[in-house]
Amino acid sequence: MSETSPYERSLLEALKTGLPERYGMTNCTQLGRGAFGLVYEAFDREANEYVAVKVLNTPGRTGFHASIHEEAKRLHSLVHIHIIGVRWNGVVRNFYIDERGQPVAENVPYFIMEKADSSVQDEIDNERIRAHLAASYLEQAMQGSCLCAP
Structure with missing residues (x-):
């Protein structure tokens, strides 16, 4: 760091x-x-x-x-x-x-x-997930954030 x-x-x-x-x-x-x-x-x-x-x-x-x-x-x-x-x-x-x-x-x-255990960025950097999977994670996160909005 x-x-x-x-x-x-x-x-x-x-x-x-x-x-x-x-x-x-x-x-x-x-x-x-x-x-x-x-x-x-x-x-x-x-x-x-x-x-x-x-x-x-x-x-x-x-x-x-x-x-x-x-x-x-x-x-x-x-x-x-x-x-x-x-x-x-x-x-x-x-x-x-x-x-x-x-x-x-x-x-x-x-x-x-x-x-x-790790971040999505760590997974991408270490090539354990590909960009399309990261994009899917982002889409899911955005859908989840709708649950938090008033």
């Missing part, structure tokens, strides 16, 4: 102390990153298994936490073999210095989800 920014380092510390007690982040392994945020590995002590913590990339953004919470409630209600289950969602308080050198404090939403 690439070098982490001061924002990402402060966010990781916020996660380590701000997640519910049952979820431990001891090794701080980053599983991925994308346009919407970062994904870290945590351990669910009650279920005795690893989970993914998806943290939304929100520096300087405000006003959408309520819609994120509603989305998480809808996702939590979906149970399907092809949908990664959401176990918990919340916010952590992150403190960091922005690009202008100003201190910032903000609430950052996160989801705790089942940990997938």
